[in-house]
Amino acid sequence: MAARMTRFAQTDSIETAQEPTPSEAPLKGLRVALFSGNYNYVRDGANQALNRLVGYLQRQGAQVHVYAPKVKKPAFPSKGKLVGLPSLPLPGRAEYRIPLTLGGKTRADLKAFKPNVVHVSSPDPAAHRAVSWARARGLPVLASVHTRFDTYPRYYNMAWLEPILTALLRRFYRRCDALVAPSESMAQVLREERMSYDISLWSRGVDRTIFNPGRRDLEWRRSLGIADDEVVIGFLGRLVMEKGLDVFSDTIDELVRRGTREGTRHRVMVVGEGPARAWFEARLPGAVFTGFQGGKDLGRAVAAMDVLFNPSVTETFGNVTLEAMACAVPVVAAAATGSQSLVSDGVSGRLIAPGALHQFAEALRNYVEDADLRARHGAAGERRSLDFSWDAINQAVADTYLRLIRQKDALKRR
Known part of the structure; x- marks a missing residue:
C-alpha cells in the first residue's frame, strides 16, 4: 500500500503522501463521492455492503460523501456524510425511491468536497448525471453491480422489457471506467453482455461473531412452535417477488406431494419482511414467519435452520447464502450468479437449474431425510465461509479506486 500511495501522490489529484508509518492512515487524501439509490432507508444486502465499505x-x-435519497425514518444509521438527492417513490414499490438529479445542494457539496473518484452503485437518473459530471472533469468513475436489474421485469409479467433494460444498462456501464462485481459468475455475465472491459471483484464478507453454528438455539425454535425433530427449511431475505417466492412455494407444494420417509418431518421458516408477505403467508399455510431479524437475532434465526432454500436468480452474490454457510447450514440454491461462486454442488449444498421445481423438491427431500448429509454439507459450507474477510474484500475496492486515479492521471500527462 505504501508504494502504491507514493506513486499515486505525485499529482494534484490527491494530497502528497510520504512513506506511511504504521500510525498513519494509508488512504489519507482519497476522497470518494458515492452515489446510491438506497443507502440506508430500506435495509438490504447492497446497502449493508456499501456502508461497510464506507466505514472501512x-x-x-x-473521506467519503454519500449522495442518496434521505427519509425521515431511515432503517439504520449510515456511515459517511450523507447528502440528500431529490427523489420520487418508485411506482408500485413506494418503499424505494428513484434519485432524479443532482440538484443545487449536491453540486455545491461536490464542488467544495473535490472528490478524486466517483462511485455509482445503481443505474438511476442521478447516477447518470453523476457520471456526466465526473467525465466533464476528467475524474474516474467506478460502478458497482449489486443486483440483476434486467431480470426484474419477468416477475411482474413484463419480460419483454429485459432486452431493453440490458441495452440501457450497457450504455450506462460503458460510460464508467470500470466495474466491480460481487462474484466471478456475475463478472462473467457482465463480460458476456459486453457491459465493460474492466471488471474486477468486490466480493462480500460475513460477520462470524453473528453468523456461526453456536448461535443455534433450540429453545428459541420451540418458542416458535417448531419441534426438535422437525427439519427446518428456511427462507431468508426481503419478501418481494423477485426473490423467487413463487418458485419457493411451488417447490414446497411439490415436496409435500412427494412426502418424506416415515419418521421425518419438515417445517418452513421464513425470515424477513416485505410487501409480498401476505401473498407468501397465504401460499405457505403452516409456515413460521419470524418477521425482520437483525444483528445477533438474525444469526440465531439462520442457525435455527437445517437447510436454506434460495431459489432467487436476481442476486449478484447471495449474502444470505454465505450467512447460512457460516452457520453450517447446507444450501439448496438456483444455479445462477452469486450462489454458483459460493456453493459447491454436492459438497456444501445443491445447485439446481433455475425454476426446476422437481429437482429442488428432490434436493430438499434428501436433506430432510438424511441428518448425516446435512451435517457433512453444512460443515463444508462453514469451512468455505472462512475465506470471506470484510477488510480484505473492501481493500480490493480501495485498490481499484487508486488504480483508476493513477490511470486518469497518466492520461492527463500525455
Missing part, C-alpha cells in the same frame, strides 16, 4: 475507507483515512 474512513478507518483507513479516506
Whole structure:
C-alpha cells in the first residue's frame, strides 16, 4: 500500500503522501463521492455492503460523501456524510425511491468536497448525471453491480422489457471506467453482455461473531412452535417477488406431494419482511414467519435452520447464502450468479437449474431425510465461509479506486 500511495501522490489529484508509518492512515487524501439509490432507508444486502465499505475507507483515512435519497425514518444509521438527492417513490414499490438529479445542494457539496473518484452503485437518473459530471472533469468513475436489474421485469409479467433494460444498462456501464462485481459468475455475465472491459471483484464478507453454528438455539425454535425433530427449511431475505417466492412455494407444494420417509418431518421458516408477505403467508399455510431479524437475532434465526432454500436468480452474490454457510447450514440454491461462486454442488449444498421445481423438491427431500448429509454439507459450507474477510474484500475496492486515479492521471500527462 505504501508504494502504491507514493506513486499515486505525485499529482494534484490527491494530497502528497510520504512513506506511511504504521500510525498513519494509508488512504489519507482519497476522497470518494458515492452515489446510491438506497443507502440506508430500506435495509438490504447492497446497502449493508456499501456502508461497510464506507466505514472501512474512513478507518483507513479516506473521506467519503454519500449522495442518496434521505427519509425521515431511515432503517439504520449510515456511515459517511450523507447528502440528500431529490427523489420520487418508485411506482408500485413506494418503499424505494428513484434519485432524479443532482440538484443545487449536491453540486455545491461536490464542488467544495473535490472528490478524486466517483462511485455509482445503481443505474438511476442521478447516477447518470453523476457520471456526466465526473467525465466533464476528467475524474474516474467506478460502478458497482449489486443486483440483476434486467431480470426484474419477468416477475411482474413484463419480460419483454429485459432486452431493453440490458441495452440501457450497457450504455450506462460503458460510460464508467470500470466495474466491480460481487462474484466471478456475475463478472462473467457482465463480460458476456459486453457491459465493460474492466471488471474486477468486490466480493462480500460475513460477520462470524453473528453468523456461526453456536448461535443455534433450540429453545428459541420451540418458542416458535417448531419441534426438535422437525427439519427446518428456511427462507431468508426481503419478501418481494423477485426473490423467487413463487418458485419457493411451488417447490414446497411439490415436496409435500412427494412426502418424506416415515419418521421425518419438515417445517418452513421464513425470515424477513416485505410487501409480498401476505401473498407468501397465504401460499405457505403452516409456515413460521419470524418477521425482520437483525444483528445477533438474525444469526440465531439462520442457525435455527437445517437447510436454506434460495431459489432467487436476481442476486449478484447471495449474502444470505454465505450467512447460512457460516452457520453450517447446507444450501439448496438456483444455479445462477452469486450462489454458483459460493456453493459447491454436492459438497456444501445443491445447485439446481433455475425454476426446476422437481429437482429442488428432490434436493430438499434428501436433506430432510438424511441428518448425516446435512451435517457433512453444512460443515463444508462453514469451512468455505472462512475465506470471506470484510477488510480484505473492501481493500480490493480501495485498490481499484487508486488504480483508476493513477490511470486518469497518466492520461492527463500525455
